[in-house]
Each structure stands twice: as C-alpha cells, then as structure tokens.
Amino acid sequence: MDSLSLLLSGFADALTPANLMWCLAGVVLGTAVGVLPGLGSSMAVALLLPLTFLLEPTAAFIMFAGIYYGGQFGGATTSILLNTPGQSSSIVTAFEGHAMARSGRASQALAAAVVGSFVGGIVATTVVAFFAQRMVAFALGFGPAEYFALAMLAFVSTAAVVTASPLRGIVALGIGIAISVVGIDDQSGAVRMTLGVSHLLDGIGIVVVTVGLLAVGEVLYQGFRPDGGAPVQAIATGTPWLSRGDLRRSWLPWMRGTALGLPFGVIPAGGAEIPTFLSYGVEKALARRRGNSEFGRGAIEGVAGPEAANNATTATAMIPLLGLGLPTSATAAVMLAAFQQYGMQPGPLLFENEGDLVWALLASMFLGTVLLLLINLPFAPLWARLLRLPRRHLYAGLLVFATVGVYSTKGSIFDVGLLYAVGALGLFMRRYDVPVAPVLIGVILGPLAEGELRRAMAAGQGDLTVLVDSGIAVGIYAILAVVAAAFAVKRIRERAERSPSRKAEVGSG
Amino acid sequence: MTTAEPLRREQAPGERAPSDPTGPGPRRIRSALAVPAVTAVVALLLLSGGALMRVPKASGFLGPQFFPLTVGALLMLTALVSATWALRRGSARIGRGGAGGGRDTAETPSPRGDWRTLTTMAATLLAHLALLQPLGWLLSGTLLFWGISYALDRRRPLFDLCVAAALAGVVQLVFSGLLEVALPAGLLGKVL
Numbered sequence: 001m002d003s004l005s006l007l008l009s010g011f012a013d014a015l016t017p018a019n020l021m022w023c024l025a026g027v028v029l030g031t032a033v034g035v036l037p038g039l040g041s042s043m044a045v046a047l048l049l050p051l052t053f054l055l056e057p058t059a060a061f062i063m064f065a066g067i068y069y070g071g072q073f074g075g076a077t078t079s080i081l082l083n084t085p086g087q088s089s090s091i092v093t094a095f096e097g098h099a100m101a102r103s104g105r106a107s108q109a110l111a112a113a114v115v116g117s118f119v120g121g122i123v124a125t126t127v128v129a130f131f132a133q134r135m136v137a138f139a140l141g142f143g144p145a146e147y148f149a150l151a152m153l154a155f156v157s158t159a160a161v162v163t164a165s166p167l168r169g170i171v172a173l174g175i176g177i178a179i180s181v182v183g184i185d186d187q188s189g190a191v192r193m194t195l196g197v198s199h200l201l202d203g204i205g206i207v208v209v210t211v212g213l214l215a216v217g218e219v220l221y222q223g224f225r226p227d228g229g230a231p232v233q234a235i236a237t238g239t240p241w242l243s244r245g246d247l248r249r250s251w252l253p254w255m256r257g258t259a260l261g262l263p264f265g266v267i268p269a270g271g272a273e274i275p276t277f278l279s280y281g282v283e284k285a286l287a288r289r290r291g292n293s294e295f296g297r298g299a300i301e302g303v304a305g306p307e308a309a310n311n312a313t314t315a316t317a318m319i320p321l322l323g324l325g326l327p328t329s330a331t332a333a334v335m336l337a338a339f340q341q342y343g344m345q346p347g348p349l350l351f352e353n354e355g356d357l358v359w360a361l362l363a364s365m366f367l368g369t370v371l372l373l374l375i376n377l378p379f380a381p382l383w384a385r386l387l388r389l390p391r392r393h394l395y396a397g398l399l400v401f402a403t404v405g406v407y408s409t410k411g412s413i414f415d416v417g418l419l420y421a422v423g424a425l426g427l428f429m430r431r432y433d434v435p436v437a438p439v440l441i442g443v444i445l446g447p448l449a450e451g452e453l454r455r456a457m458a459a460g461q462g463d464l465t466v467l468v469d470s471g472i473a474v475g476i477y478a479i480l481a482v483v484a485a486a487f488a489v490k491r492i493r494e495r496a497e498r499s500p501s502r503k504a505e506v507g508s509g
Numbered sequence: 510m511t512t513a514e515p516l517r518r519e520q521a522p523g524e525r526a527p528s529d530p531t532g533p534g535p536r537r538i539r540s541a542l543a544v545p546a547v548t549a550v551v552a553l554l555l556l557s558g559g560a561l562m563r564v565p566k567a568s569g570f571l572g573p574q575f576f577p578l579t580v581g582a583l584l585m586l587t588a589l590v591s592a593t594w595a596l597r598r599g600s601a602r603i604g605r606g607g608a609g610g611g612r613d614t615a616e617t618p619s620p621r622g623d624w625r626t627l628t629t630m631a632a633t634l635l636a637h638l639a640l641l642q643p644l645g646w647l648l649s650g651t652l653l654f655w656g657i658s659y660a661l662d663r664r665r666p667l668f669d670l671c672v673a674a675a676l677a678g679v680v681q682l683v684f685s686g687l688l689e690v691a692l693p694a695g696l697l698g699k700v701l
Contacts, residue, residue, distance in 0.1 A: 054688045167591045171548045174584040178551050181577050188565050190573035193558040223626040223660055392661035393672060396654040403637070403653060404646075404680055408690040413641055420634045431622070432544045450576040458570035 003130050010359030014062055014367055022059045023364055026066025027371050033067075034074020035386050036394050039218070040087030041314075042331040044071030046210040047398070049334060050405030053207075057342050058357055062364040064338060068331065069121065069368040072314070073376050074383070076113040076307060081106060081384055089272035089310045092280045096295065096302030103298050110380050111240035112250050112300050114373060116307035119254040121369040124262055124315030128322075129362050132351075135323030139348040142324075144456035145467050149476040150326050151449035157267075157483055159438045168434045175425075176442020177449075179204050187454060199414040204422075206337035207409055209443050212419045213436050215402040217426015219395045224427060240380050250304040253283050257308030264309075265316025265328060267479075272313040272329065279305040315365065322346050322358060325448070330437040333444050340444075538599035545592035548584055555581030629660035645695020650677035 013019070026048075033044035048067050052060040079085040080097035093113060100109040142150075159169035182193045183203030194200040242250065257279040264275040283301040287293035295302055313329075320326040325347040327333040339346050344354055351358055376383065406419045429436055460466030468474055559577035633656025640649040654673035659666055684690045 051688075054690065167587060167594075168544065170587050171544060171584070171591075174548070174580055174587065175551055177580050178555050178577075178584070181555070181580070185573040188573045190562055190564055192562060192573060192577060193554065195558075219657065220627065220630055223630050223657075224622045224624075390658075390662070392658035392669070395661060396657035396669075396673070397676065399657050400650060400654050400676060400680065404650070404684060404692070407641075407692070408684060408688070411691065413638065416641065417638050420638065423634075424631075427627075428543075428547065434544060453576070454571045462570060 003133055006355070006359045007129050007363060009356070010361075010363035011366075013058060013356060013360040014363040019059055019062045019360075019364070020367070022055065022063040023066040023367050023371055024375070026063035026068075027070040027368060027375055028066075030067035030070025030072075031074040031077075031372075031376060031383060032070075032386065034071035035077050035383050036074075036398070039071075039078075039398075040075035040085070040090060041068055041071030042087060042329075042334060043214050043218070044068070044074065045331055045334045046214045047401060047405065049210065049338060050207055050409045052338065053341055053409055057344075057354075058360050060338070060342075061357065061361045062367070064335065065361065065364040065368040066371065068314075068335075069117070069311075069365075069372045070376075072117060072311060073114060073372055076117070077110065077380065077383055078387070080109045080113065080303070082387060089276050089313075091273075092276045092306040093303055093310075095280065096299050099296065100298035100300065100303065105298060105300075107240045107380070108242060108246050108300060109298075109303050111242045111377065112246065112304040113307040114240060114377050114380075115242070115250070116254050116257060116304045117311040118369055118373045120258045120261055120308035120311035121315055122366065123258045124265065124312040125318075125362065125365045125369065127262060128315060128318045128365075132319050132322050132358075132362070135319050136348045136351050139324050142348070142472065143470070144452040144459065145469060145473045146476065147452040148449060148456060148467060149473045149480075150324060151445045151452065153476055153480045153483075154326055154328070154441060154445055155438075155449070156480055158441045160484070160487065165433075168432075169438050172429065172434050172436065172438035173442045176209075176439035177446040178442075179209060179439070180443045180446035181450075187451065199412070204418060204443075205409070205415065206340065206443055208406055208415055208419050209422055210334055210337060210440060211402050211406055212422025213426040213429070213439060215398055216419060216423025217430060217436070219399045219402075220423055220427040221430040222391075222395050224431070240377055246300055249300050253279070253301045253305035254308045256282060257305035257310075258312045260305075261309035261312030262316050265313040266319050267328065272310040275309040275313050276306040279309040318362075318365070322350060323348065325350075327441065327444060330440055333437070333440040336444050538596065541595035541599060542592060545588045545595060548588035548591070552581045552584035552588055555584065626660045630657055633657055633660065641695075642693050643695055646681055646692035647674075647677050648696065650680060650692075653677075 014023075029048055029051075030041070030044045033039055033047055034041055044067050045064070048063075052063050052067075055063065075085065075087055075090045076093050076097070079090045079094035080101050083094050083098040085091045085094045097109045097113065100106065155173055159173040160166040178193070180203075182200055184190070184201055185192055191201065257275075260279045260282070261272065261275040264272070280302055283299070283305040284293070284295045287295055287299060287301060293299065314331060317328045317332045320328055321332045321335060323346075325336065325345060327336045336346060339350075344350060344357075402419065403416055407413070407416050409415070426436065428434075429439075456466050460469075468477065555577045559574045559581060562574055562577075564572055564574060633653060636656070637649050637653040640652065651670070651673045654676055655666075655670050658669045658673070681692055684692055
C-alpha cells in the first residue's frame with residue numbers, strides 16, 4: 001500500500017491548476033503534431049522536447065505525458081482517416097480503421113481507438129505504479145556488468161530483431177554510437193572525434209540528434225521523395241460515438257489487447273509494433289472462428305484490440321525506463337533524453353533522489369489519459385480539419401518549430417547547423433531504408449555501455465569473466481540468446497515461405 | 510562533419526541522367542553501395558580518430574580509445590559484408606537479365622528523387638543559418654518558412670509569404686514574451 005500513498009502524493013503535486021494547464025497544453029500540442037500526416041507520437045515528443053526544457057522539471061514531465069498521449073491519439077486519427085500511419089505501431093490500426101472510415105464508420109473507428117487507448121493506458125499505468133518499485137528493488141543489486149549486459153540486450157534487440165534488415169540496424173546503431181562518442185570523455189578527459197571543432201567539446205546534444213533525425217529528416221524526405229506530391233484524401237468524420245452493439249463487440253478486444261500489450265513494454269523488443277500485430281492476428285482468428293468476420297471490410301475489433309495493445313505497451317515501457325534507465329522504444333529513448341537533460345539518470349536511484357518527480361509523472365500519466373478522452377473524443381472532427389491544412393505549410397511549420405526549439409535550448413546557431421546536418425543524415429537514412437530508432441538507442445545507451453564496460457574491466461583488472469560473474473548478468477545474456485534464436489527461426493521461416501512465391505515471379509517475368 | 514557526407518555522396522548518382530529506375534545496371538549497384546559507403550566513412554572516422562587520439566596518462570583501464578576503435582572495426586566489417594552482398598546480388602541480377610529478385614531489392618527504393626525541391630530546401634536552410642544572426646529571427650524565420658513551403662508547392666508564393674511573416678511573428682512573441690527566450694533580434698531590433 002506504500003505505492004498507493006506515494007501515488008496519491010504524486011496526484012497532489014500534479015493536480016495544481018498550473019500543472020493541469022501544462023498537461024492540457026501538452027495534449028493539445030501533441031495531438032496537433034500527431035495529426036499531421038505521417039507523424040506519430042515519437043515525433044510529437046521529439047519536436048516538443050526542447051519546449052519542455054523551458055519549464056521546471058515537474059511541469060515539464062507533466063506536459064510530456066500529455067504530449068505523448070496526444071501524439072498517440074493523433075497518429076491513430078491519421079491512420080483511420082487518411083490511411084497514413086505516423087509510426088509502425090499504428091500501421092495495424094490503418095488496416096481496419098481506414099476500411100471502417102471508407103464505409104462511413106469513421107466516428108466509430110475513432111471512438112474504438114480512443115477508448116481502447118484509454119483502457120490500455122489506465123490499466124498499464126496502474127501496473128507501472130505498482131511494479132516500478134519492485135523493479136527498482138531488483139535493480140539495486142545491479143553493478144557495471146549487469147548494466148553492460150542490459151545495454152547489449154537493448155542494442156541487439158533494437159538493431160537486429162526489430163528492423164527488417166539486421167545489417168542496416170547495425171549500421172544505424174553504429175552511427176548512433178559514433179555520435180555519442182564525440183566530445184570530452186568524462187572518465188579520462190580525453191578529447192574525442194571533435195575534428196578540431198571547439199563547439200563539439202560538449203558532444204552532440206541528444207535533442208539535436210532526435211529532432212534532426214525525426215523532424216528535419218522527415219521534412220527533407222517529404223520534399224525529396226518522388227511520390228511526395230500525391231495529395232491524400234481525408235475522410236470527414238462526425239463526433240465519435242459507439243452504439244451498444246459496437247461496445248459489446250469492442251470491450252473484449254480492448255481487454256485482450258491490453259493483456260497482450262502489457263508484457264511487451266517491459267522487454268526491449270522495439271516498442272508496440274509486435275503486440276499490435278499480435279492483437280490484430282488474435283482478433284482476426286477469433287472473428288473467423290465465430291463465423292461473422294468483418295475483417296477486410298472494416299471490423300471494429302481490428303481497431304479496438306491493437307490500439308489498446310499499443311497504449312498498454314508504451315505505458316509499461318516506463319517500468320524499465322524509470323527502474324533501469326533502459327529505453328525499450330524510440331519514444332522511451334526521447335523520454336530518457338529528457339531526464340538526462342535535467343541532470344537526472346533514470347535507474348534505481350531516481351526513486352530515492354527524485355521520488356516526488358517520479359510519482360508526479362506517474363500521476364500525470366493517468367491525468368493525460370483522462371484529459372485525452374475528455375478533449376479528443378468530442379473534438380475529433382475539429383482535429384480532422386487540421387488534416388486539410390496545406391501540406392507545404394505543415395512541413396514548413398514543422399521545420400520552423402524544430403529550428404526554434406533547438407535554438408532555444410542553448411541559444412547556439414552552431415547547434416542549428418548541426419540540426420540541419422543531422423537532418424541530411426535522416427534524409428539519407430529514410431531514402432535507403434535504414435531505421436532511425438537504433439541511432440537514438442545508440443546515442444543514448446552508447447555512453448552507458450562504454451562507461452559500465454570500462455568500470456567493470458577496471459574492477460576486474462582486465463579479467464573478462466567479471467562480465468558474466470553474476471546470475472543476473474548471465475540471465476540477461478540468456479534472454480539475449482533466446483531473442484536472437486527466436487528471431488533467426490522467424491527469418492528462416494519467412495524465407496522458406498517466400499522462396500516458392502519468388503520462383504513463381506521469376507517464372508512469370 | 511560526418512553528417513554532411515551522406516548528402517554529397519548521394520548527390521553524385523542523382524545528378525546523372527535519369528534512367529529507368531527499375532532497370533538493372535551499374536546505377537542500381539551504385540545506389541545499393543550508398544549505405545556501405547557511408548558506413549565505411551563513419552568507420553574510418555572512428556578508427557582514425559581513435560588511433561590519433563591524444564590520451565591522458567591516467568585514463569583508467571580500457572582508456573578512451575578502446576570503445577571507438579571497437580565500434581569502428583565492427584562498422585567497417587559491416588560495411589565490407591554489405592558491400593559484398595550488394596555487389597554479388599547486383600551482378601547476379603544482371604546475369605538473369607533483371608527478371609525477378611525484386612523482393613530482395615525492395616529495400617533499395619527507386620533511385621529517382623525530386624532534386625529540385627531538395628536543392629531549394631537545402632538553399633533555404635543554408636540561407637537561414639547565415640542570416641539568423643545578422644538579420645534576426647523575424648526576417649530569417651520568415652525566409653525559412655517561405656522557402657520550405659515554396660519548395661514544396663510554387664503556386665501561391667505571396668500568400669505563403671504572408672503566412673510565413675505571421676508565423677515568425679507569433680513565434681517571436683511566444684518565445685520572447687511568454688517563455689523568455691531571446692531569439693536573435695538582428696536588423697529589426699536595431700531599427701526599432
């Protein structure tokens with residue numbers, strides 16, 4: 001019951017009028033960014049990250065929670081109305097959601113998505129509030145070797161498992177680590193990789209990398225890609241509502257989606273992509289067994305389940321983030337960057353040193369979910385109107401905010417130049433299908449991996465066995481091996497399925 | 510600057526006469542080699558930077574060089590492996606007359622892009638960087654918004670200019686008025 005009283009005091013911190021206003025502003029801004037075609041919650045969080053630094057920490061994290069949930073909902077809106085998912089985790093929502101919208105059930109699809117996110121978010125946040133502390137108690141026994149193993153697990157799973165091509169994932173990860181090495185090494189004081197540029201002595205800011213890769217890269221790519229000019233047709237919507245029949249069909253998928261999503265947030269398997277696909281598959285199979293499947297023509301179950309799974313996963317991602325300092329998705333990586341910007345290192349000590357802040361953050365995750373339901377359910381048609389803004393203005397505005405945001409963090413024009421350079425890298429990566437998320441993981445966890453490795457080796461005087469000296473570290477490497485093996489089996493099976501069809505193609509071509 | 514490299518590197522194939530993007534040939538291979546090439550550049554930077562680093566005497570057990578060198582070596586290996594694969598796949602495809610195999614190369618999107626739009630955008634960004642300090646946010650921010658929207662769609666430049674000026678003004682008001690962040694005042698600041 002200790003958690004409950006701490007959570008209540010968190011609510012007391014979060015529920016001031018000023019903080020509520022920041023949370024509200026966050027929800028509105030996050031939805032606004034998330035609703036832009038092709039942009040999702042990780043973009044919303046990254047783009048608005050510099051803005052939150054202008055506030056004091058508690059207000060900033062409360063606003064952050066709002067931005068995050070707003071972005072999530074905005075992404076679902078574009079998936080349903082425009083068929084342009086802003087992130088991999090809302091791809092599934094577009095399948096059935098857009099089919100529903102085409103057959104005139106856009107408002108029901110939106111409602112199923114919003115309420116699904118709400119259910120998933122509330123359940124998962126409750127789990128976080130009660131389990132984060134246990135995770136902390138467990139993590140207090142972690143030393144350098146365990147943290148190094150964790151970083152390796154995150155590296156392997158984001159670079160190799162989540163992305164379609166492991167080689168490209170490794171390339172992205174390596175680029176991220178290379179960026180993280182720039183600047184003065186804090187253990188020895190050596191100057192590394194600055195190429196003689198004194199501005200780089202402090203290293204390349206995480207904000208610059210995130211905003212550059214996600215926002216600037218996207219704008220440049222929009223201008224560059226050959227089919228960029230094709231206009232997208234938004235489907236109009238009314239106020240979202242659910243009839244009794246819709247509710248009866250949705251509530252079980254909400255529950256199942258939530259249950260599927262919960263465990264995936266805790267393991268570093270690249271965020272909500274896998275559970276949303278799983279939930280979609282489960283609902284589809286169940287509908288087929290019932291014999292009245294509407295899948296393919298707009299089944300509400302196919303929106304309700306994945307959206308709940310999506311939000312449940314992203315909320316439980318807070319457990320490893322707060323308890324271990326381990327981000328399991330791109331959005332979580334940006335959150336970690338936010339903590340570091342305030343000079344806090346998520347991990348077991350965070351709950352001791354910054355307990356008030358953590359509990360206020362958890363409380364505001366509840367508030368953000370509730371605010372989202374209150375604001376976005378009635379005003380969805382208004383948000384949908386934002387889709388009609390001219391595309392050129394959307395992207396120009398995006399670049400203006402990215403520039404001002406980065407400039408305002410340090411007041412440095414050099415950083416703005418660096419932002420554009422990273423944006424060029426982002427364009428390159430998008431063009432050649434190199435995933436962006438491993439770069440962020442590399443930038444953020446690179447220093448952790450290096451620091452802990454050096455600390456462990458110093459303690460063991462060069463004896464490599466210190467890395468596998470404890471049960472926990474061995475356990476983590478075992479998980480790593482299982483993840484890698486499961487991935488290899490999946491690849492081989494895919495290839496086996498694919499080769500007959502390829503032979504057919506060659507034959508016909 | 511590592512990050513300026515990709516842009517220059519991919520400009521080279523793009524400026525050549527555009528050929529059929531689905532066709533096989535050296536152009537296709539060059540496009541498949543872009544990622545290994547950039548990877549190799551990053552790896553070289555890490556390796557040379559790590560090797561030439563001035564290391565302080567008391568620098569702990571592994572020292573500051575170990576990590577960049579290891580990551581650099583790994584990246585170099587990745588670059589070599591993926592370059593070999595790309596070359597082998599490319600020559601295999603030419604041998605088969607370009608039929609099939611489309612699925613494997615779905616990772617390499619069609620090499621043609623809109624270079625005109627991208628050049629306008631890049632010029633806008635560079636101009637904004639150069640002018641932010643001397644001209645101040647109001648003018649260079651207007652230029653930034655206008656340049657990007659003009660690059661994407663050239664039909665209503667005057668209307669875009671009005672939107673751009675209004676947005677730059679709102680940003681200035683919000684940032685210096687509400688959030689107390691000093692944006693460069695520049696020319697207008699001196700006049701007013």
